[in-house]
Amino acid sequence: MRVGIPRALLYYQYYPAWKTFFETLGAEIIVSPVTTQSMLSAGSSRVVADTCLPVKAFLGHVLWLADKCDFLFIPAVRSMKKKAYNCSKFLGLPDMTRAVIPEAPPILELEIDVNKPRRLLYQAIYTLGRRFSWNPLKIRRAAWKAWAAHLDYQESMKRDGTTPVEAISRLEGKKD
Numbered sequence: 001m002r003v004g005i006p007r008a009l010l011y012y013q014y015y016p017a018w019k020t021f022f023e024t025l026g027a028e029i030i031v032s033p034v035t036t037q038s039m040l041s042a043g044s045s046r047v048v049a050d051t052c053l054p055v056k057a058f059l060g061h062v063l064w065l066a067d068k069c070d071f072l073f074i075p076a077v078r079s080m081k082k083k084a085y086n087c088s089k090f091l092g093l094p095d096m097t098r099a100v101i102p103e104a105p106p107i108l109e110l111e112i113d114v115n116k117p118r119r120l121l122y123q124a125i126y127t128l129g130r131r132f133s134w135n136p137l138k139i140r141r142a143a144w145k146a147w148a149a150h151l152d153y154q155e156s157m158k159r160d161g162t163t164p165v166e167a168i169s170r171l172e173g174k175k176d
Helices: 011-024 037-044 053-065 093-100 118-129 136-160 164-171
Strands: 002-005 028-031 071-073 076-079 111-113
Touching (some): 002 011, 011 028, 011 164, 111 118
């Protein structure tokens, strides 16, 4: 099973965790390339002019991935800190993508909101993981490995003074 991850918006903050989670569950990860003018134009053609540039770019990445994967991973990240909420563009990405890119493969959606009870996040992770495995221990292991990958990624950037692009390149085994 191939899971597409658009290289836009929260990609540079959470990609190592997402990659680890899905690969631990046996999925192949397909990532869109760096943003190009044609991607931006393609994404722009699907929405009204007042839509912000980052969302237009994101939709261009989705269009690039549409015929290259079995699923798209598009989380709805509502909040990552107590009493602090993200811009509405993060909240509505799964729904917006479905509405403007009907040819996209099915969307794997995960709602992340630290202002809600933690058990709801655990349930959402388990529900997402069940698309790949019915073994709850395997899903739990994938989630813990993903969290560890995220912490390692954050720590490596602090320790080495690297940017997210440099840190992900090292993770992928590419030269800077």
